[in-house]
Amino acid sequence: MHPLLEMKGFILDVDGVIGRGDKPIPQAVKAVNRLIEMGKKVVFVSNNSTRSRKIYMQRFKDFGVNAKEDQMFLTTYVTATYIKQxxxxxxxxxxxxxxxxxxxxxxxxxxxxxxxxxxxxxxxxxxxxxxxxxxxxxxxxxxxxxxxxxxxxxxxxxxxxxxxxxxxxxxxxxxxxxxxxxxxCGKPEKVIMEQALDYLQLKADEVVVVGDQIDVDVVAGKRVGAKTLLVLSGVTTEENLDRMIEKFDEKPDFILRDLSELFDTL
Amino acid sequence: MHPLLEMKGFILDVDGVIGRGDKPIPQAVKAVNRLIEMGKKVVFVSNNSTRSRKIYMQRFKDFGVNAKEDQMFLTTYVTATYIKQxxxxxxxxxxxxxxxxxxxxxxxxxxxxxxxxxxxxxxxxxxxxxxxxxxxxxxxxxxxxxxxxxxxxxxxxxxxxxxxxxxxxxxxxxxxxxxxxxxxCGKPEKVIMEQALDYLQLKADEVVVVGDQIDVDVVAGKRVGAKTLLVLSGVTTEENLDRMIEKFDEKPDFILRDLSELFDTL
The missing domain is CATH 3.40.50.1000 (HAD superfamily/HAD-like)
Structure with a gap:
């Protein structure tokens, strides 16, 4: 079993992790649903600043992800909440x-x-x-x-x-x-991660932040003290990985080809 | 007689020097026409990047300035010329x-x-x-x-x-x-000044650059080695003059309230 499956919470980036634009990454969607079935606490964090959660839910339905609106931390919602608080x-x-x-x-x-x-x-x-x-x-x-x-x-x-x-x-x-x-408010700044952690009611060391960009997702995770998992299904790829690590001078705790490898590590 | 009236050429900024937006500064317009009548070589340089010389000529006619289109060095024209050259x-x-x-x-x-x-x-x-x-x-x-x-x-x-x-x-x-x-291409960079000097067929030390902004007009004049005259009829005023000189750490060779003072210096 992959060691990250011990974690209580998963903070998941959307684009490049469970989909690419309008299209799902089917094996990653399956993995997300399996995490939810296992009883893991899951939230989605996206720097998308043009869509409301209501609009975004439609994409999640199309993808086949079993998530609810209050699990979505888009920067539209995060910014509105930050200002109110x-x-x-x-x-x-x-x-x-x-x-x-x-x-x-x-x-x-x-x-x-x-x-x-x-x-x-x-x-x-x-x-x-x-x-x-x-x-x-x-x-x-x-x-x-x-x-x-x-x-x-x-x-x-x-x-x-x-x-x-x-x-x-x-x-x-x-x-x-x-x-x-x-x-x-968005990644790699802390506001969005703090709202996600607050919703999960977990401490940072109980969660893993998953994303496809070192300078955005991995940095955001490290800033709040969470474990980080880089997936190579989006901006960072097997081809550019070494270059990206050097460019941003930051290493994720774990690297997988895509999210489904959590369940079928060799 | 003001010492600058010895100069052969005048490179004049427009906004804040002979007009403010659509409105002329009447005594400055008179002074420009007097310079032209005296046989001084005169050109107009403006960082305006949205108007053609043809459009700008109408403003000059409305102001009452006796200038021709080829005396206008707007950055629209200057940029087109720079690229061609x-x-x-x-x-x-x-x-x-x-x-x-x-x-x-x-x-x-x-x-x-x-x-x-x-x-x-x-x-x-x-x-x-x-x-x-x-x-x-x-x-x-x-x-x-x-x-x-x-x-x-x-x-x-x-x-x-x-x-x-x-x-x-x-x-x-x-x-x-x-x-x-x-x-x-525009001020304070040199391209616009070099095109103006080239048209005037004068050396930099034979002309004075006149403008209302230290960081734009005075710096542009100094960069090509021309004399500089700051007029206090635009952005720089009697009230903010000291602050502007300190802020931009640059002093014009001459300062007048407006262009007409060339002819009625106390």
Whole structure:
């Protein structure tokens, strides 16, 4: 039996671990369901900043994963929760998409014009415009406004090539104003992991963080003191593994080709 | 007589020197026309990256300045000329506005899809979109593509507050790809000043560069070895002058309240 099957909790990245974009990785989906059947506590953490949990549930159903909405820690939800816990119900201007707006509203926040907002929430937006960027710029220039970002990802892979992530907006604002977010909620930062651990009601040394990116998932896991498992079914592959370890100067505790190898280690 | 009236050539910034946005500074316009009548060689240099010279001429007519199109060195035109001189007629993808596209085409360049382009030209665009930014990102990631920016300005003042300049896109691309432009054409870089000097057929020590911004105009003038005159009719004012000099650690050769003081120095 793989030693990680002794762990009580599993914090699983989604893209590159149980699916790739819209498509499931069938043997990994089976492995997740087997973990759940075994009574392991499982949550899913994703830096996705454009989808609400409700939207994401549909993908999980399509994949065939037996998970519930409250096991999903997307940065849309994590950011909304972080703000409520630290600032109460707030007046927010966001650069983000309807999925982020939905989670912010569900947490009780008000979405208002930038002039009336106390908090700027930066999240990726495929409808980004000069007007939105101008409003975000003006809020950044005002040191009285709090500035929170969903996730730091600079570039995302997509089917036809790389596309900008939330990091593009963070970078643009930093270049113009010398200001970085007061808090970034997504991996490799700790906020998302702390919310996941809190939900699991487990200590960090009782869980393993599973992901396909060393600089995102493995670093996030190590920062909270969890065990880490790198799977080679996404961004990191058998081919680039050595290069990635050298580049990010960080080693996962365990490496498997994909999640199903938890159950059929040689 | 003011000693600068001995100079043969005048390289004049536009915004904050002879106008503010759409509105002329009447006594400065009179002074410019008087310089022209005296037989001084005069050109106008502007980091504006969204307007063609043809569009800009209308503003000059409205201001009452007796200038011709070939005396205008906007970064739209300067960039198109720079590329022609260094790369010949090129296949270009640009993030910019119709005014920039117009100048690029007038110089004989072809505007093509990013996949077919050899040169990325970054200029400001009030219609910027995720799609445009994605294409610029992909060109930046390809080291075989040349990357030219019209101007470095991060933020521009506008009537209702600060708005992003071309620098926003440069910053976003740098954050995502660690890549800066192979050349930036606008002030304080030298390309625009060299084209102006070349047109004037004068040596740098025969001209004075006039502007309202120490870090943009004065630095640009000093870099090519010209005399510099700071006017306090734009971004730099009598109130913030000392702070600006300290901030940018650079002193202009001369300071006047506005351009008309060339003719009525106390």
């Amino acid at each position: 630290n600032y109460g119900k707030a007046k927010i201007f966001t650069t983000g998409e309807p999925g982020l707006v939905e989670e912010l509203k569900l947490a009780g926040h008000q979405i208002v014009d930038y002039r009336d907002a106390d908090i700027l929430v930066v999240g990726s937006n495929r409808q980004i415009s000069f007007e939105i960027l101008t409003k975000a710029l003006r809020m950044c220039l005002d040191q009285d406004k709090t500035y929170i970002a969903t996730n730091p990802d600079k570039i995302f892979p997509s089917e036809d090539g790389p596309v900008p992530g939330t990091g593009m907006i963070i970078g643009a604002l930093y270049w113009m104003t010398d200001r970085m977010p007061d808090c970034i | 260094n790369y010949g007629k090129a296949k270009i993808f640009t993030t910019g506005e119709p005014g920039l596209v117009e100048e690029l085409k007038l110089a004989g360049h072809q505007i093509v899809d990013y996949r077919d382009a050899d040169i990325l030209v970054v200029g400001s665009n009030r219609q910027i979109s995720f799609e445009i930014l994605t294409k610029a990102l992909r060109m930046c990631l390809d080291q075989d593509k040349t990357y030219i920016a019209t101007n470095p300005d991060k933020i521009f003042p506008s009537e209702d507050g600060p708005v992003p300049g071309t620098g926003m896109i440069i910053g976003a691309l740098y954050w995502m790809t660690d890549r800066m432009p192979d050349c930036i």
